[in-house]
Amino acid sequence: MTFRRGGAGSPLFLRVFALMVVCVAVTQLMNFALLIAVQTPTAKLYTVGQAVDALRGKPGDDDFSVSREEHFTEQPWNPRGERTEIAMAKAMGVPVERVLITFPTPFLTREKSYDRASVPRPMSPASVQAARDVIITGDFTAAYRADDGRWVIVTTVTGFEPWRWFVLWWLIVSAAAVAPFAWALARRIAKPIGAFAEAAERLGRDPRAAPIAIEGPSEIADAAAAFNRMQARLNRYVDDRATVVGAVAHDLRTPLMRLGLRLEAAPDDLRQACEGDIRDMEAMISATLSYLRDTTKQGVRKPLDLRSLAETVTDDMSDHGEPVTLAPGGAVVVEGNSPALKAMLNNLILNAIKYAGSAEVSLAEADGQALIEVRDDGPGVPPEDLDRVFEPFFRGERSRNRDTGGIGLGLASARAVARAHGGDLVIRNREEGGLSALVTLPV
Template identity: 60%
Template sequence: MNEPRSAAGSPLFLRVFVFMLLCVGVVQLMNLILVVAAQTPEQKLHTIGQIADAVRQGPGEPDALTVAPASKIPTVPANPRAERLGLALSMVLQVDPSRVRFDFPPGLLARRPVYESRNLPRALPFADSTAARAVYVFGTFRVWVQRTDGRWLRVEPAGVVEPWRWFGMLWLLMSVLAVAPFAWALAHRIAKPFGAFAAAAERLGRNPHTEPLALSGPSEIAEAAAAFNQMQARLNRYVDDRTTVIGALAHDLRTPLMRMALRLEAVPDGVRSACENDIRDMQALITSTLAYVRESGQPAARRPLDLRSLAETVTDDLSDRGEPVTLALGDPVVIEGDSAALKAMITNLVSNALKYGGCADVSLERHNGEVRVEVRDRGPGIPPEDIDHVFEPFFRGERSRNRDTGGIGLGLASARAVARAHGGDIVVENVETGGLCARVTLPG
């Protein structure tokens, strides 16, 4: 574990901590600039005279007051300040005080001066309406006035949010935009190693002999990458050891079979013929097992090749023997792969189609960045309960024990091993019009 540590950078938690401090520092700097550079907000003032003029003839200044009919008059809570202002407005409008309702809505926008006191007298010490017109109204308010025709009007300031508040909200947005690049960089730096691990796990599932992860980045990530590479190496050794054992057993079985064949020369003809058939079946099984082990255990040697030309060599060879095989026309399909293994895969699929379906129709195409190879036949298909088992080694859909009609049961398993070694896969499905379709998908 010392080697990953030497290749690693600073710890991940330290990087995150530094980035967070940097983000906090940027936000505090923006707040300091706001405190120093922002101007003192102006107090929003209206007079009773302006409100009275708005009631009589509409708002006197654009965007100062809004006047609108009121269909519903709410119950105004008792408020000494509102009552005094209502009395002043009724004096200016020369209407009964019961026809005027003054209210300051609760909340942050309803600012009341600190010098107001509930112990002040309710009567207004104004000699006339001229003095009442000069009374100031601070903050946000709402006034309902009943006109002579019985209709109610509502008067309130036009701007609910003062300009300085808009400036503050805009500054907060600018602060967020200033911190966003740092937050994005932090999130990207944290998520990138996880994406690399996910991609490595996907590659490992497709090809156990894929390149190991690079031991770079923070020390925690380097240690995790080293552990992942060790796991990959152990898995490969585990699979290779068991594959080697199976191959060795299959290879060593040839010697006793050969001795049995020699000893059968002294056996009566009837018994010798039956035993020779069993020996041939066992030799065919051993040969297929060795081929399966060789194709599934060795990494594919990749080089650019034309998959369509490879399929043509298989179909042309079978057509020359009189087999009903066709290959759909199309453009060349160039991929990276092992030509010998891919040719064996196509041969297995086409041979299965000919054996069980009576014909084989092969087609190749590119679809969504992948290469598809389809082999169709017009046979009876496969029972639905066998679809999930056809790729298992030594499984035979044909239930007889005859090797000539049922085969060994390693053809599809070997074909899928080749496809997965190239980063693809194989699926089989029954076609609605009849027959079976084996579909190979390979990286394009």
């Protein structure tokens, strides 16, 4: 089978690379525009007089917070702090030892160490007013030791300045500008992956489903073509195996017929025993051909109501005197092949009737799954045989009597139909006795 790549486009990695370059370019353009638009922030200026008024408890300045503490940690000496402390002491009229000032250390930097001997001692301001007019740049913490020995501490209160709001809104606008490109990139990457997930799910439900469309970037087109080739190979493999088994089973009928003719001259007791074996072999051949036909035949799938299908099966069996009941309920719609699902339900009910004498059928829908349960009140199945009952030709009834034990293909055929529809079939022993066969099908 040949797949054409007429719809393949440019490679996916080139598309992703191009979108990433566009995103980076847009971000850089926004940052460049921010660099031009925003004004350089200036440090706030204070005077020694403002700090002194705050230390003395004068109200009216919201730029400072005042507290009283037992101790105050002094910073290492620096020229700026010494000059400001001398001016504050002059303005307050107290010894310089009772005044301290500290400045915030820049983030991720160390406080610079100064050599006191190499820096000239600053001069005290000429007057109190000159001292009050000394400028303090930026944030600071000033402390004054009161007469009771406690420290009066004044700290600048910095609000969220207008330029910070501008930068914050600019970052939000930049993210909004880049978001469409990021969304397009994520969509381009996720869409092919989602398509492959849907195709894998569809292949599990229906191996004969239509191939994936060969379109999109070259990598996706190549992967889709490989997936389609894998699906075709799997179908050919299954078909070849089924054809070989079916041909062998069909051709066995000819030697069996010749054996029957040759037994005409045999003694009665030998002829009757051999004819019984021949009938058993013919029944097995018929059951095998029927199993292959049910599991390989691809019928048309369309939406159908499982309850109507179950009512048809149970009503037909009830008309023939079989003790089978169907629990009431609403419609349960699935997409499937009606003859195959009907044969599956028929196998499960007949299996329950054969081993338990009666069957109870119920249908429900939960979590996107259609549930079909067939219960009986029979002896159940030994725990070690719960998985083996689905093996072809395995019979839980050990007498080897075909009239009571069957051929051993009913449950295998039923599970094959359920799995071909994307579901499954499991059986379990009921706590109150009997067996429960539960079929799950996607709604």
